[in-house]
Amino acid sequence: xxxxxxxxxxxxxxxxxxxxxxxxxxxxxxxxxxxxxxxxxxxxxxxxxxxxxxxxxxxxxxxxxxxxxxxxxxxxxxxxxxxxxxxxxxxxxxxxxxxxxxxxxxxxxxxxxxxxxxxxxxxxxxxxxxxxxxxxxxxxxxxxxxxxxxxxxxxxxxxxxxxxxxxxxxxxxxxxxxxxxxxxxxxxxxxxxxxxxxxxxxxxxxxxxxxxxxxxxxxxxxxxxxxxxxxxxxxxxxxxxxxxxxxxxxxxxxxxxxxxxxx
Numbered sequence: 001x002x003x004x005x006x007x008x009x010x011x012x013x014x015x016x017x018x019x020x021x022x023x024x025x026x027x028x029x030x031x032x033x034x035x036x037x038x039x040x041x042x043x044x045x046x047x048x049x050x051x052x053x054x055x056x057x058x059x060x061x062x063x064x065x066x067x068x069x070x071x072x073x074x075x076x077x078x079x080x081x082x083x084x085x086x087x088x089x090x091x092x093x094x095x096x097x098x099x100x101x102x103x104x105x106x107x108x109x110x111x112x113x114x115x116x117x118x119x120x121x122x123x124x125x126x127x128x129x130x131x132x133x134x135x136x137x138x139x140x141x142x143x144x145x146x147x148x149x150x151x152x153x154x155x156x157x158x159x160x161x162x163x164x165x166x167x168x169x170x171x172x173x174x175x176x177x178x179x180x181x182x183x184x185x186x187x188x189x190x191x192x193x194x195x196x197x198x199x200x201x202x203x204x205x206x207x208x209x210x211x212x213x214x215x216x217x218x219x220x221x222x223x224x225x226x227x228x229x230x231x232x233x234x235x236x237x238x239x240x241x242x243x244x245x246x247x248x249x250x251x252x253x254x255x256x257x258x259x260x261x262x263x
Contacts (some may be wrong), residue, residue: 005083005084005197006083006085009085009125009197009198009199010086011144011145012142012144012145012184013142013144013145013148013198014197014202014204015084015196015197016188016195017080017194017195017197018193018194019193019194020076020080020193020195021077021129021193021194022192022193025192025193027067027070028068028129028131028219029131030067031065031066031067031068031071031097032099032131032219034065034067035058035061035065035097036056038065040058040059040061042058042059042060042240043058044058044158046159052101052102052103053100053103053104053105053106053208053209054099055098055099055100055101055104055106056099057097057099058096058097059095059096059097059239060094060095061095062094062095062221068095071221072092072095072221077127077221078090078092078262078263080197081125081127081263084125085123085124085223085225086123087122087225088226089225089226089261090224090225090262091121091223091224091228091254091259091260091262092222092224092259092260092262093117093119093222093224093259095219095221095222096220096222097217097219098217098219098220099215099217099218100208100209100216101215102209102211102214102215103208103209103211103212104208104216105208106208107205107206107207107208108140108206108207109156109158109160110173110177110204110205111156111173111204111205112146112147112152112200112201112203113126113200113201113222114152114200115152115153115154115168115170116238117200117222117237117238117239118230118232118233118237118241118244119224119228119229119230119231119259120228120229120231121225121226121227122225122226122228123224124222124224124225125197125198125199125222125225126198126199126200126221126222126223127196127197127220127222127223128140128195128196128197128198128218128219128220129194129195129218129219129220129221130190130191130192130194130216131192131217131218132214132215132217133190133191133214134189134190134191134214134216135189135210135211136187137210138206138207138210138216139188139189139190139206141185141186141187141205141206142185142187142198142202142203142204143176143183143184143185143186143202143203143204144184145184146183146201146203147200147201148201149201151171152168152169152171153170153171153172153203154171155170155238156173157238163233163235163236164235164236165234165236166234166235167234168233173203176205223262224259228253228254228259229250229252229253229254230248230249230252231251232245232248232249232250
């Protein structure tokens with residue numbers, strides 16, 4: 001099974017994993033609840049003032065929120081990630097909680113993650129785990145094969161502003177929504193316990209949450225494979241890790257206390 005998933009991941013830059021984390025959903029739900037009650041320094045409310053259809057996110061809390069820490073260290077995630085990436089080792093980068101309330105109209109714009117991050121590795125993988133049933137119409141979508149385009153596209157904040165990366169060769173992403181038939185767009189109806197694994201270079205985006213019954217809660221765990229290094233992007237990154245700028249240069253190994261080996 002994992003060999004097939006590795007082949008699909010290499011070909012499409014994304015693969016669906018069905019049901020393997022079903023028993024871990026209560027733990028992740030407790031983590032999201034703790035995160036909402038005790039937000040971290042990078043907490044963002046993308047719909048300020050709204051109670052209906054609220055969209056909020058937070059990240060880099062896995063070392064302080066016990067539920068996320070337990071998932072990283074004790075779940076089968078790291079070994080699964082290692083097999084899918086085909087790497088010799090797996091390191092934890094960070095987790096990202098994303099919650100779209102019922103009826104949320106807030107769209108997640110098309111983007112890929114690599115240009116946002118101050119890190120790079122020979123293999124990269126995000127493991128996106130939904131905590132609620134998600135219809136195909138509300139599902140996160142991916143452009144198959146886009147991880148092989150050999151390009152970096154300008155990072156765009158969820159509020160619609162481009163990051164300024166001095167000296168970069170980043171391009172503006174094409175208008176995908178107006179030309180959907182030109183791309184092989186993948187998406188799936190999802191249940192709690194499923195997971196989507198995708199490369200940091202795979203272009204993805206998500207519509208609003210059309211459900212009137214369920215929020216769209218998800219936790220995405222970001223992993224690094226072999227030869228992971230720091231990268232100075234020439235400007236703001238997300239996550240920012242501002243303390244690393246003063247001590248690391250592009251190509252330097254990542255500190256193991258902050259980005260530990262898990263498998």
